[in-house]
Amino acid sequence: MSPKATAEEVSPQVALRRALSLFPTGVVALAAVVDGQPTGIAVNSFISVSLEPPLVAVCPARTSTTWPVLARATRIGLSVLGADQEQTARSLASRTGDRFANIDWRATEGGAIHMDGAALWLECEIRHSFDGGDHEIVTLEVISSEAFPEVTPLVFHLSQFRGL
Incomplete structure (x- = not known):
């Protein structure tokens, strides 16, 4: 909120979004091969x-058109993105174009996709989905993991990408 704005000029949703932006989160790529094509999105929840x-x-x-496609995958890869992967996050969050252009990735035998350069790889299967208002809450069982502790993670804070 700008110094001149009053509380009445900001909707409750905008005010809450700004308040929650104070909580730093990691940035995760969710990706899999679906119908022979790499499919993925970036999330910070x-x-x-x-x-x-x-x-x-x-x-x-819930507005994602990619998540319903990705949810059909047998296995989904989660990659906790590294501090130098801001462009990967932006590409996977894009609504147009080839999201995987200029991104180095690898697929597992199960079809999960992991991003090279990430801090953590998890291969998962969807277990449950719950109503989360304008989002879906999805629990995933971790089948395998590989950590790269030398990689500094990418963080989303105050609506900006940052390193630690």
């Missing part, structure tokens, strides 16, 4: 849920 069974959760927007 990602959490660890459980160690036994190994579960994580993501929250794709």
Whole structure:
């Protein structure tokens, strides 16, 4: 909110979005080969849920046209993007063009896609989906993981990409 703006000029949704932008989050690529094509999106709503069974959760927007396609995949790759992968995040968040152009990635035997240069790779299967308002809350079971602790993660804070 600009110094001259009053509370009445900002909708509750905009005010909440600005407030929540104070909470830094990681940036995660969700990707898989679907119908022979690489398919993916970027999300910043990602959490660890459980160690036994190994579960994580993501929250794709209901307005996403890519998530329903990606949700058909047998396995989905989650890549916690590295600090130098801002362009990868922007490309995967794009609504037009080839999202995978100029991105180095690899697919597992199960069809999960991982981004080269990420801090963490998880190969997952969808377990449950719940109503989350304008987003869907999706729990995924972690089938395998590979960590790259030397990679500094990309962070989204105050509506900007940043490194730690």
